[in-house]
Amino acid sequence: MLGEGILKGLAETARNFLGSYVGKDRLTTVQYPEERLPQIEAARNFPFLVYDGPDWQQGMRCVSCLICEKECPPKCISIEKSKDKKPDATGKPQFYPAVFNIDVSVCMSCQICVEVCPFEAIKMDVEFELSTDDRFGGLLWNKERLARSNEYYRQIHPTEAAAVDAHLAEDRAKLEAKSKAAAEAKSSATAMVSAQPASGVAAEK
Amino acid sequence: MSTATEAVRLIPKPTDSHECQLLEVSMGPQHPSTHGVFRMDVALDGERVVKLKPVFGYLHRNHEKIAETESYLGSMPYTDRLDYMCSLTSNWAYALAVEKLAGIQVPERAEYLRVITAELTRLQNHASLIGFLLQDMGASGTPLMYAFREREKILDLFEALTGARMMCNYMRFGGCRVDMPAGWLQQAQKVVDAFPRFLDEYEQLFTENEILMARTQGVGVLSGELAVNAGITGPMLRASGVNYDIRKVDKYGIYERFAFRVPLGDHGDVYDRYMLRMLEMRESVKILQQALRDIPPGPIMDPKTKIRGFRPKAGEAYGRTESPKGELGFYLISDGSSNPYRYRVRPPSLVNLTVLEGMCLGQNVADVMAILGSVDIVMGEVDR
Numbered sequence: 001m002l003g004e005g006i007l008k009g010l011a012e013t014a015r016n017f018l019g020s021y022v023g024k025d026r027l028t029t030v031q032y033p034e035e036r037l038p039q040i041e042a043a044r045n046f047p048f049l050v051y052d053g054p055d056w057q058q059g060m061r062c063v064s065c066l067i068c069e070k071e072c073p074p075k076c077i078s079i080e081k082s083k084d085k086k087p088d089a090t091g092k093p094q095f096y097p098a099v100f101n102i103d104v105s106v107c108m109s110c111q112i113c114v115e116v117c118p119f120e121a122i123k124m125d126v127e128f129e130l131s132t133d134d135r136f137g138g139l140l141w142n143k144e145r146l147a148r149s150n151e152y153y154r155q156i157h158p159t160e161a162a163a164v165d166a167h168l169a170e171d172r173a174k175l176e177a178k179s180k181a182a183a184e185a186k187s188s189a190t191a192m193v194s195a196q197p198a199s200g201v202a203a204e205k
Numbered sequence: 206m207s208t209a210t211e212a213v214r215l216i217p218k219p220t221d222s223h224e225c226q227l228l229e230v231s232m233g234p235q236h237p238s239t240h241g242v243f244r245m246d247v248a249l250d251g252e253r254v255v256k257l258k259p260v261f262g263y264l265h266r267n268h269e270k271i272a273e274t275e276s277y278l279g280s281m282p283y284t285d286r287l288d289y290m291c292s293l294t295s296n297w298a299y300a301l302a303v304e305k306l307a308g309i310q311v312p313e314r315a316e317y318l319r320v321i322t323a324e325l326t327r328l329q330n331h332a333s334l335i336g337f338l339l340q341d342m343g344a345s346g347t348p349l350m351y352a353f354r355e356r357e358k359i360l361d362l363f364e365a366l367t368g369a370r371m372m373c374n375y376m377r378f379g380g381c382r383v384d385m386p387a388g389w390l391q392q393a394q395k396v397v398d399a400f401p402r403f404l405d406e407y408e409q410l411f412t413e414n415e416i417l418m419a420r421t422q423g424v425g426v427l428s429g430e431l432a433v434n435a436g437i438t439g440p441m442l443r444a445s446g447v448n449y450d451i452r453k454v455d456k457y458g459i460y461e462r463f464a465f466r467v468p469l470g471d472h473g474d475v476y477d478r479y480m481l482r483m484l485e486m487r488e489s490v491k492i493l494q495q496a497l498r499d500i501p502p503g504p505i506m507d508p509k510t511k512i513r514g515f516r517p518k519a520g521e522a523y524g525r526t527e528s529p530k531g532e533l534g535f536y537l538i539s540d541g542s543s544n545p546y547r548y549r550v551r552p553p554s555l556v557n558l559t560v561l562e563g564m565c566l567g568q569n570v571a572d573v574m575a576i577l578g579s580v581d582i583v584m585g586e587v588d589r
């Protein structure tokens with residue numbers, strides 16, 4: 001019968017229309033600013049710089065190694081390395097970025113900076129309500145704008161942050177063990193240099 | 206009317222008032238159904254198309270030249286932007302070319318992840334393509350919204366896995382960037398299980414619809430011979446009855462492990478192209494069911510491949526995949542440095558567009574939209 005296909009199709013639309021009043025699987029949209037869908041954990045938007053401790057300037061993990069600047073495909077990161085060293089959150093003197101700018105109007109959220117950073121210093125944010133009427137200044141983020149605490153990182157990407165924290169703690173423990181062993185080896189070597197020269201070698205291993 | 210200069214006019218200047226009754230119309234570039242910025246210079250004799258000249262290049266962004274100055278990894282996020290509906294298959298094609306070039310092995314689990322993401326990409330591409338096709342033919346909103354509702358679920362899966370919905374930047378040379386988060390597999394299984402129901406609904410809606418049949422059957426016929434000669438690939442080629450699917454021909458990745466069939470059309474008209482995509486989605490669901498069932502645990506990256514300072518030895522390689530739109534290939538020449546000496550994309554959308562005039566001649570002007578919609582183009586890939 002001519003028109004049967006159309007009627008079948010209309011029945012389908014009617015089912016969807018009426019179904020949207022009862023089932024969530026046919027009404028999938030939400031009233032955005034009032035109602036929000038939960039954020040997906042792996043989501044990424046623009047990068048931010050992680051800092052440890054309360055002070056963003058002191059705790060910044062970035063040591064200004066310029067790797068991300070070099071690897072960023074559209075070259076939207078610009079860093080100026082500091083001339084001097086300042087103690088970081090653990091008290092170790094480090095270089096720091098005197099200037100760290102990301103032009104987010106150019107950034108394409110590719111996450112390559114995150115992947116290449118050896119110091120877990122740059123991570124992806126999930127904030128997306130970023131519109132501004134200042135096209136140039138408002139979209140060139142300096143390091144103050146980029147700095148976010150590690151707590152914030154843990155909050156937005158809990159699984160990833162836990163893995164990063166664990167691996168940083170492990171690195172630090174290893175480093176401490178190594179420096180302790182080195183110090184011990186040094187002291188034992190000086191103390192027992194005449195009595196037992198072999199023990200110093202063993203400790204160093 | 207076109208503002209084209211004399212040199213590019215399709216119609217000669219009228220000399221005799223009785224002779225030249227053709228009308229030259231410029232369709233696009235801001236036409237709602239040109240799928241981006243694409244222009245067609247059409248000469249009409251009444252309603253009939255007598256000449257058609259596609260004009261593209263509006264979205265050109267120098268992708269290939271930029272890639273020659275980037276590191277190999279640095280081009281990966283740009284491949285997302287070729288076919289922005291299917292970033293994961295573009296990623297795969299590029300990764301495949303580089304892996305060939307450098308002789309990298311991909312671990313088992315990563316291969317499965319690639320198949321799963323690529324077939325999900327095919328599902329969402331075909332579903333939304335059919336939505337767009339019907340939208341072009343005047344079914345405003347409804348089909349497209351239904352398709353987008355399903356696509357949304359797949360995009361949520363992509364976001365949970367890769368962090369982004371469209372610009373996934375997920376595959377790496379020798380594997381994938383991250384493993385699936387907890388619960389992802391179950392969620393994917395749910396989406397895949399529910400998909401055939403959506404396909405049934407979609408078929409209810411259109412397959413026997415008299416208006417659709419009247420508008421698409423016998424329209425825009427492309428013969429198998431012309432399709433082969435013009436280098437057409439993908440669903441377009443198979444709708445013309447040529448059995449050529451790179452997943453079967455090359456068996457790249459691990460495609461030889463899955464049981465699936467390659468649907469073929471026999472008229473090569475718009476309706477066949479529509480129907481073929483419907484059938485292809487069902488086959489993709491089959492592949493997905495098998496892949497989700499069999500995915501083994503294990504590493505997802507080849508441990509020998511470095512992310513930074515990647516320098517394949519000098520040589521050349523061509524890697525190609527069956528992207529949802531056709532054969533997507535990357536041709537790379539390496540001179541041993543950290544960036545490719547030559548980087549070339551073989552975009553299926555562009556090649557499939559080249560027979561547009563052949564399909565449109567003699568058709569009504571309103572059919573041009575349906576024919577263009579059935580080609581499945583993405584301008585990001587056509588213009589690069």
Ligand code: SF4
Pocket residue numbers: 061062063064065066067068069079116117118119120121122
């Ligand atoms: S963010 Fe990381 S890669 Fe970039 S300069 Fe700082 S430490 Fe280096």
Ligand code: SF4
Pocket residue numbers: 047071072073074075076077102106107108109110111112113114
């Ligand atoms: S996300 Fe990509 S584009 Fe943005 S700053 Fe990082 S590397 Fe550059």
